Amino acid sequence: MKKLIFLFFVLTSFSYGEVVVANWNDPVSPVMADYIKRVVEKAEKENAKLVVIRLDTPGGLESAMRDVVKTIMNTHIPVAVYVAPAGARAASAGAIITISADIAVMAPSTNIGSASPVQMTGREMDETMKRKIVNDMVAFVRSIAKEKGRNPEVVEKMITQSLNLSAEEALKKGVIDFIASDINQLIEKVSGKEIKKKNAVIKIDLKKDEKIVYVEKDFREKLLTILANPTLAYLLLMIGFYGIFFELYNPGSVIPGVIGAISILLALYALNAIDVNWLGVLLIMLGILFFILELITPTFGALAVSGVIALLIGSIILIDPHSPYGDIPLKVIVPVVLFSSAFFLAVAYLGLKAQTRKTATGKEGMIGKRGTAETDIDPKGKVFVEGELWDAYSDEPIKKGDEVEIVAVEGLRLKVRKAQV
Structure with missing residues (x-):
């Protein structure tokens, strides 16, 4: 049986x-x-x-x-x-x-x-x-x-x-x-x-x-069908050339360069100059490049958004879903793209924050710090700041023992004022 x-x-x-x-x-x-x-x-x-x-x-x-x-x-x-x-x-x-x-x-x-x-x-x-x-x-x-x-x-x-x-x-x-x-x-x-x-x-x-x-x-083939239209290929190629030319003529415009780079890649695929797998690889690399450029020259998110789009499309078309090894599922692609975006945006935020933060060392680092008047200051005297004794002066009388705040650093002398509560 x-x-x-x-x-x-x-x-x-x-x-x-x-x-x-x-x-x-x-x-x-x-x-x-x-x-x-x-x-x-x-x-x-x-x-x-x-x-x-x-x-x-x-x-x-x-x-x-x-x-x-x-x-x-x-x-x-x-x-x-x-x-x-x-x-x-x-x-x-x-x-x-x-x-x-x-x-x-x-x-x-x-x-x-x-x-x-x-x-x-x-x-x-x-x-x-x-x-x-x-x-x-x-x-x-x-x-x-x-x-x-x-x-x-x-x-x-x-x-x-x-x-x-x-x-x-x-x-x-x-x-x-x-x-x-x-x-x-x-x-x-x-x-x-x-x-x-x-x-x-x-x-x-x-x-x-x-x-x-x-x-x-399938979805991938429908998407690529739109891109592979010969007429669209020609238009994408021309848009790519004009975009790159405009970016080189006006450095920092960003958007024309982004559109130009993506258009040329899509045109190369449509013209059968590169296959779909290479298109996916190049789009992913381009997306990462956009993220890096966003860190170097902040564009208020324009390059970051372009990077997300390039990374997402590149990841979707990278692997043929009907290959013997299967495709990369969206439940993997989406988290990776979101994580990559969040990572680069976080790095950009921390970099921007570091650039705007007050200097913590040198003369500029002293301004705003607080200490104690070791003598009466009227207008000159001495103050104790972070374990060091400094000559100081002030535009207002300060009594010994009062808390002071550093206003300026002039050589080896500090300008101070009474600390505000």
């Missing part, structure tokens, strides 16, 4: 046979590459039968697009890219991702194409550089189209002539495999289809009531 229970457990643990669905309706970015990789890894772990990427994108970064294509082509699980819902598009980099899928599907009233490479600024490229990029892209998509059994001539025109096709035209010209109104119809049409992948023929065996698992973007 125990053996049967164990066998049932093993079968249910490793034979999920589900369809895993990813939704992406933003520009193609490093975040998309990470998200699709996470979804595919989940599907591999759960032994899923099919991964569906429901896509609606205006395009995006070429480097991120290539990462997505690599993920699709290097998994042993069949991947379908589904341009949906009605009104959606797979433009530019999105078109190439769709073509690279094992099964390319579009919903009615959608379109695909316009994959000509452009600069992030939207300006025309130098003809020589454009020709090199176009030729490289054409070779890339033609090789993919041939491997996936799609029409390479039509796909090439998407790059060289910005060809755009409706779902019906794409199906007719051999760019996609079929049209489906929804996920259920997609599953129905793809069931029984055989695909060639990684030197093997895979038959997709799906049922009408197949379990569908939707994998949505």
Whole structure:
């Protein structure tokens, strides 16, 4: 009986046979590459039968697009890219991702194409550089189209002539495999289809009531999606340059420098110059730098607040929550950030307090101290202060034994007055 229970457990643990669905309706970015990789890894772990990427994108970064294509082509699980819902598009980099899928599907009233490479600024490229990029892209998509059994001539025109096709035209010209109104119809049409992948023929065996698992973007991916928008990347880069320039032109302005530094880091990530882990590390270092600068040049909390923000964001995005080791929970991040903030603010307060405190040594340290008149002082006499006998004078008569207060130190002579009660 125990053996049967164990066998049932093993079968249910490793034979999920589900369809895993990813939704992406933003520009193609490093975040998309990470998200699709996470979804595919989940599907591999759960032994899923099919991964569906429901896509609606205006395009995006070429480097991120290539990462997505690599993920699709290097998994042993069949991947379908589904341009949906009605009104959606797979433009530019999105078109190439769709073509690279094992099964390319579009919903009615959608379109695909316009994959000509452009600069992030939207300006025309130098003809020589454009020709090199176009030729490289054409070779890339033609090789993919041939491997996936799609029409390479039509796909090439998407790059060289910005060809755009409706779902019906794409199906007719051999760019996609079929049209489906929804996920259920997609599953129905793809069931029984055989695909060639990684030197093997895979038959997709799906049922009408197949379990569908939707994998949505987590908080970290949603945050990074906003930051990774190519248009926003360009704007952040320019804001960063202007902020740093203004800070150098007007040292001590603080806010422009802070905004500039953070903007440049975010732009470097959005441009795929640094990965998200390095972005987290650099933001944490920048936050600590802001705290230190707050101690050196107090800005009434402006740098401290900037440090808190940089430290918090950096800590949240530092570790991929879906890594084998897990993420850093907020219940750890928040106390650490609060402790760091409190520590640096306390040090700043103590430093400021020390700067405003009266000098405790030397001539300045004597002023305000009290002693006793050893003789009558009218106007001269002697006083006893902290175990020492001093010559003193006063503008008012003081009798022997009266308590006196030091007003000034003039060489080796003290100016005193009667101590106030």
